[in-house]
Structures are given as structure tokens and as C-alpha cells.
Amino acid sequence: MNNPPVESRQYAGTEVALCKYAECDSTNDLAARLLHDEQWCASQGIPDTMPVVVCAAAQSKGRGRRGKEWMGDAGENLYMSVGIRSPRWTPHIADYQLLGCMAVRNALLSFVPDHHIALKYPNDIQLLVSDTCEDSSSTPTSSSILRKVCGVLVETEFRGSDLSHVVCGIGVNVNQQNFTSRHLLNATSLRVATGSEVNLDNLLHLVLHNFFTLLNTSADAVFTEWEQSLHLTGKRIYSEHSVSESDTPLSTMHRVVRVERDGTLCVKDISDSSEASTEHILSPQVMSFRVCSDDNQY
Numbered sequence: 001m002n003n004p005p006v007e008s009r010q011y012a013g014t015e016v017a018l019c020k021y022a023e024c025d026s027t028n029d030l031a032a033r034l035l036h037d038e039q040w041c042a043s044q045g046i047p048d049t050m051p052v053v054v055c056a057a058a059q060s061k062g063r064g065r066r067g068k069e070w071m072g073d074a075g076e077n078l079y080m081s082v083g084i085r086s087p088r089w090t091p092h093i094a095d096y097q098l099l100g101c102m103a104v105r106n107a108l109l110s111f112v113p114d115h116h117i118a119l120k121y122p123n124d125i126q127l128l129v130s131d132t133c134e135d136s137s138s139t140p141t142s143s144s145i146l147r148k149v150c151g152v153l154v155e156t157e158f159r160g161s162d163l164s165h166v167v168c169g170i171g172v173n174v175n176q177q178n179f180t181s182r183h184l185l186n187a188t189s190l191r192v193a194t195g196s197e198v199n200l201d202n203l204l205h206l207v208l209h210n211f212f213t214l215l216n217t218s219a220d221a222v223f224t225e226w227e228q229s230l231h232l233t234g235k236r237i238y239s240e241h242s243v244s245e246s247d248t249p250l251s252t253m254h255r256v257v258r259v260e261r262d263g264t265l266c267v268k269d270i271s272d273s274s275e276a277s278t279e280h281i282l283s284p285q286v287m288s289f290r291v292c293s294d295d296n297q298y
Contacts, residue, residue, distance in 0.1 A: 003034075006044045011205075011212040017046045021056040023074070028155055028169040029061075030054050031083035035165050048085050051212075055080040055204055077189070078172040078203055082211060085165045090219035093156055093166070094263035094285075097123050098226040099219075100152035100168045103211035105229065108149075110206060111194055118146050119229050122263060122284045125150035127193045147188035149173050170207065174198050227259045236270065239282055254282070 007018040024030045031054040034040060046052065058074035072079070082100075089095070104125055108117055116128040126146040153169040173189035175197055190198050214222050227233075233256050240251050254267035257279055264283040 003040065006046070009205075009208075011208045012216055014051065014212040014216070016051050016053050016208065016212070017044065018053045018055070021054065023058040023060065024054070024056045025061040026059055026169075027054045027056050027079050027081035028153060028167050030056075031081040031167045031169075032155070032157065032165070035083045035085055035167075052083040053080065053208065054083070072171065072173060073176045073178070076176040077174045078170070078200055078207070080171075080204060080207070081167050081169040082208075083165060083167045087163060087166045089215060092219070092223075092262050093154065093163075094122075095219045095223060096166050096168050097152050097154040098263065099211065099214055099222055100154065100170050101125060101150075102214055102222055102226050102229075103207055104150045104152070104170060104172060106210040106214075107203065107206040108190070111190055111198065116193065119226065120146075120148070121230055121232060121265070123152045123154075124148050127188055127190070129188050129193050148186055149188055149190060149193070168211075172203070172207070174200055174203060223261065223263075230259060232256045232265070233258055237265075237267070 004020055007020070009016050009018050019034070021030070031052055034052050034054065041047075056079045059072075059079050087096075101119055101123060105117055105119065108125070108127075112127060118126045118128070120126050125148070127149045128144050128146055130144050150170065150172045153171075154166060155169070156166045157164045173187055175191045176189045177192060179185065179187045179189075179192075190203075235256050237254050237256055238251055239254060253270045254265075255270055257266045257268055260266055260281065264281050264285075266279050267282055268279055
């Protein structure tokens, strides 16, 4: 694959090497390869301190958490990854995931009202859409439903105990309108939600502006904003996990006590008659589970 010319851009005072591709396997994988390619970085005049951003019109091997496919139409959506060498912003790797979520959430506020956007723990964003595809300025009705519009996938590499680089991958459904595939039934797009086509370049620059604006602030402050936007504390949730691939997933009901600083959930299990008093931790990094709220699939 031939590398396209590098475009030097500034976002919130941070100089960024922006690389736009017509197609790639995965923007996360490509960003990681470019960070490793010292000859390419030298030829492009990219110092170690400069973030590398990869975006593509299409991905052939896009993926989400736990190796799930990220499927979408070519040229209709935003596929991008931000690669940062030797990051020092935070000791919590999960912070880069919520950083990506908040950057997209803040960008979406330019298109839809705040109450139409929901963060889905741990790494997705949903939009409130009507079964009749009303314009997003309409008042939500009983037929309105939350559907996934964005996913964030953070991948890292260590050299010994030192974090070598972090890559924050972001996929946003933007102008795609067909979600009839069984893999996409819970998905939507910004165009479906608003009824209007969105310029992909404008959205790319808006997301990056928000990303680096947040990266220039305190990680603790970004975490607090993310945690408050989740609205999970005090809610009942259901986790599912499998002992093996052939087993039926086991489902357990919990009540969220708090979201821990590392992004895990502190919960209490709920029995048929009462709530257990013992608190314990659920982590999406070490166990497979999905979370549901009382009112909407979460």
C-alpha cells in the first residue's frame, strides 16, 4: 500500500500528521504500523512527539471490542485512528477510550441535541431515533429507541513496563442509511437521525478538534464528565458471561454503586428478594459482558 502525502494540521494547538487513505485493512493497524516505521516518519519529518492520524474511506478488516467486525458502507462513514507515541496524559489506559467517546459526543452536539445522545458503557455512543425516522429536532416519542452510532477501540503496545504507543480507533456511522443486515440491526447513522447528509471532512476535523482539546485538559476532568454522562450510578444492570463458547451465557443482575477511576464498575449483586451487601468489580477488560438498563437495551 502506497502512503498518501501527509497533511500537517493543528488541532487545539497540537500539530498532527494527517494521512487520508481510500482504503485500508484497519485504521488502527495502519496507524500502529506507521508509528513503527522510523524510515517513513523521518522522510515525512514527523518527530516522535507528533501524533499520527489515519483516516480511510473504507476498511476491509475493521473491528470492535473482542475481535467483533465493524461493518459499514465505503465512503459513507468516518473511520479514523489517532496514534500517539510514549503517551504521558494518564496512567489509566481506559482514559483514552473515554477520551475518544467524549470527543465524538461533543462533536455530535453540533448536529443533534444533548438529550438525543447517550453513552453506552464502556465504549459506544448511541443516538435516539424514531421508528418513523423523525427529524432529531422532534420531541422523542414512546416509539423512539437508542441505536449505536459510534464505537471506540483503544489498542496499546508496551516495551517492558513502558507504554510505547496508544492508538485510539473511532468509527462513526455518518451517511449510511441501510442497516438491514442482521449485524447492523441495532445501528443507526447521523444522517438517519437528522435527515440530512453530513460532510465527512467537516466531521473529521470537528472530532479531532474535540479530541485534542480534551487531551490538553486534565484526564481526571475528562473522566468526571464521561462518568456523569453515563448516568449509570444507582441503576440496575445485567451482565452476561460464558464459561466456554459452547455454554449458554450466564446472566446476573446488579446495581451500580459507582464507576471506578479506571473505568470498571463497582456493583452489588441483586437477589430475588434483596440486594447483596458485598461490593465487587465488573471489568470489560477481563470478562465478556453486556450491560442493559431498565428501560432500554444498553
